[in-house]
Amino acid sequence: MRYLELNSAILQKKNGFFQLEKDLEAARAFEEEVEKRLRPFPGPIERLRALIAEGYYEDFFRLYREEDLLELSDLAYSYGFRFPSFMAISKFYKDYALKSNDKRQYLERYEDRVLAVALHLAQGNVERARAYVRALMEGRYQPATPTFLNAGRARRGELVSCFLLELDDSLNSIGYTLNTAMQLSKIGGGVAINLSKLRARGEAIKGVAHAAKGVVPVMKLFEDAFNYADQMGQRKGAGAVYLNIFHWDVEEFLDTKKINADEKSRIQTLSLGLVVPSKFFELAERGEDFYVFAPYSVYQAFGEHLDDMDIDQRYEELLAHPAVKKRPLSARAMLTRIAQTQFESGYPYIVYKTNANRAHPLKRLGQIKMSNLCTEIFQLQTTSTIGDYGEGDQIGYDISCNLGSLNIVNVMESGKLRESVHIAMDMLTAVSDLSDVRNAPGVRRANQAFHSVGLGAMNLHGYLAKNRIRYESEEARDFARSFFAAVNFYSLERSMGIARERGVTFEGFAQSDYATGAYFEPYLEEDFRPRTEAVRWLFEGIALPTPADWARLKAEVARHGLYHAYRLAIAPTASISYIQNATPSIAPIVDVVETRTYGNATTYYPVPFLSEETYWYYKSAYHMNMYRLIDLVAEIQPHVDQGISTVLYVTSETSTRELARLYVYAWKKGLKSLYYTRTKNLSVEECLSCAV
Structure with missing residues (x-):
């Protein structure tokens, strides 16, 4: 297959560097194959009517007028979206795009999947559907796999998994x-x-x-x-x-x-x-x-x-x-x-x-x-x-885990931090409201009582590298601290807004630290806006909450309550990161060109924004100081009411005693958990201590 050959040509270095243009050529070659398998329709409305009649989609016409559906479809297609990598396009069409029952035809492009998700979660609210389409097409927010895969389908699984x-x-x-x-x-x-x-x-x-x-x-x-x-x-x-x-x-x-x-x-x-x-x-x-x-x-x-x-x-x-x-x-x-x-x-x-x-x-x-x-x-x-x-x-x-992630690069570069967090909270709330897992009574009861969601983030290493900031640096910790303090603020602000609009708070709100105000005290005592000049420049033009803003929010939450008992959780992001062309979660990359094997095919994925200039800012996790990784997570954790999925990366040179020290260090730094420990056996060529 031509696209696999083009994708593998990335590794054939030219003038001492990867041939990254081959990855885009592979993506375009895969597009050509997709076009041959896409089922044709006369137009967007005819497509929706046919797929609804054939039992592929839920009946969107029950909630929306035809002219609204046409407008929203046109909006999605107005972005001129093209997949930025071979991994992204191949992953989307393999795992997410709606296919015919015999699997021979594709029934959706990326824009169509975005439209179906937005229509389902907006439940007939055109203004909200419009905001969802924009957030998804601009890559500022990405629902987790169960939501992005299932929303809008007539024969679907749950939106949480x-x-x-x-x-x-x-x-x-x-x-x-x-x-x-x-x-x-x-x-x-x-x-x-x-x-x-x-x-x-x-x-x-x-x-x-x-x-x-x-x-x-x-x-x-x-x-x-x-x-x-x-x-x-x-x-x-x-x-x-x-x-x-x-x-x-x-x-x-x-x-x-x-x-x-x-x-x-x-x-x-x-x-x-x-x-x-x-x-x-x-x-x-x-x-x-x-x-x-x-x-x-x-x-x-x-x-x-x-x-x-x-x-x-x-x-x-x-x-x-x-x-x-x-x-x-x-x-x-x-x-x-x-x-x-x-x-x-x-x-x-x-x-x-x-x-x-x-x-x-x-x-x-x-x-x-x-x-x-x-x-x-x-x-x-x-x-x-x-x-x-x-x-x-x-x-x-x-x-139940109701998850989605902000793409840090796209959020920051759009300047729409507050808007992105608010829309993400609305989309996650819709998932909570629409979820009703009857065969798990305890899950169902808690979802109805607490409306819990878990907003996370991806592409941290990508954003840092693109802006010439090293992952282990003080500036990286400064950025993470300010960014996630702001995400915390805006998620609280939107949860309070939903509680005010609906006149509903989560069960037991009056007994929480939010109601007493104790939760807000650290933000009244300390300013979490950037400390370093480099990071202040990154946030130029983006509103960040001050201690006075936090004091105002504290009073509003005391008055109106919160709709969500839990709001934030930073999950690992795998295939969803590929779709977004993002580095996973807040984790460091493992290789500048990742190798993934699916069935008999091997796919090579160059990290986003890779160039001869950014290459030096993409240090592999296996060569990083794990204490500095823990330090970075520890800067973020106080602003995340739930947890952060944190992987430790060690090599064959790491002793069990050193790994045990990392457990203790993470405990002392206030982490709530450690996920996997990933081990890499270093060869002589890979081992830094043996490098000449």
Whole structure:
């Protein structure tokens, strides 16, 4: 195929540099192939009528006049959009564009997908649909994959596809959660489950000693469930399980990812995460043992689950209680064990539970207990109590991830920071309002109560490199600090505006730090506008909130409330970044020309804005100082009410001791989580210490 040949020619350097023009030639060659497979229509209205009649689209004519649909279609096409890279166009037509039932014809161009998304989310409001089309066509905002893929389709999946479930310590709860997880996996959802309430292996059941089998057999059940409920074979099920590090079974939990683990206990496809309170790190710093506890013995002694306790405050009380079953482990050895497991598998994720709850604006309503598959969602959960047949259930709060991202480059260069955040919040709110996952009652209940969304960002490294700023520099941290403080302000402003317009606040608002005003205090005491001259220049012409603006917003929020309990979360962005021609999330790039293999084809993706001048600002993550990466995330985290998906990049030269130090450093800097640890084995040519 000619476009693959052209794309691979990028690597054939000319005058010592990549032939980047070959990538655009590849994109244009792919366009030619697309044109041959595009189904022709006489015009935009005829196209909509035909696809509605044939069951591809929902009935847009029910909500919009014909002249409005024509105007909005013309608006989308007025931008003269062309895909800026081969990866972008190939990814869009492979994964997002609507196709005929036999997959032979394309039924959408990019503009048509944008139009369908805008029409669906605007629900008949033409002015809002117009704003959505502009934001999407200008690349200022990008909905997450489930929304961008499904919105407007007659036969569609859910607009959200990531969920968090809380498991109680009963067979009823295991069965209920297993079924809920399968129902969510069936629709393409990734599901994270907290196992921390389960009694440990060897604990009693109904007074019979040594009857409980522990967490590993339950992990196997969920792994099999996700493999079975795989969206009719189109997409593999994806699941993660979390366990509190003070749980008796923590060693067995980690051992399931060892390369040489017994096949009966080995976990192959589930992701693993550890929930780690600060007490563990304090003990590790002092070189002391930490004690793991048998959860059911804790529940019998205190009438509370171990996972619901504030272990930082009650650790000594747990140690002193004679009825609580416990045993010591070396805290530092556990850190090394976690690092070794991460080197082998990339897992476990780490959730800094104390950091997450200390910064939680809704701490009086409930606590954060875990995170999702990508470790950026941090919301309160409560446990459902599942009765026997004929008895009522008490459904608690579970979580759905409703995500989208700002493209930092396009937002900054348009000068429309406030407008972009407001429109993004409106689009995410529409997704929340339109989501009704009936087969997950806890998810449905929480969505109705809290209207939670997760606005994030992408293209940070791209923006920095384009503006000749190094990712590890003080200027990068200064930009990130000011940008995300402003995003926080404008997201609060729009959430308050929606609450005022609708006369509705999220459930429990009056008990939140927003209502008391405590949340706003740091912004009244410190000015988060740029400190450095270089960054002040970048924001020239863009309004940034002052402490006086924050004081005004504090008063307005106290008066009108907020519609969203949670607003911001920075997720990793994969295929969506390619569509936007953006560097992923706020992460550094891995290679200046990324290699991706899909099936039998290899695609080469040069990072956006790559040139002989910007090349020197695109340092690979594997050659970066990970402490500086953590410093950058730590500048952003105070302005993000949920979390930031943060990957550590290490090489074969990194020791387990050094990796463990990074865990401690991230904890001290206030991060709420660490996602994967990515390891690269350096060859002699790649190893900087061996370079001549």
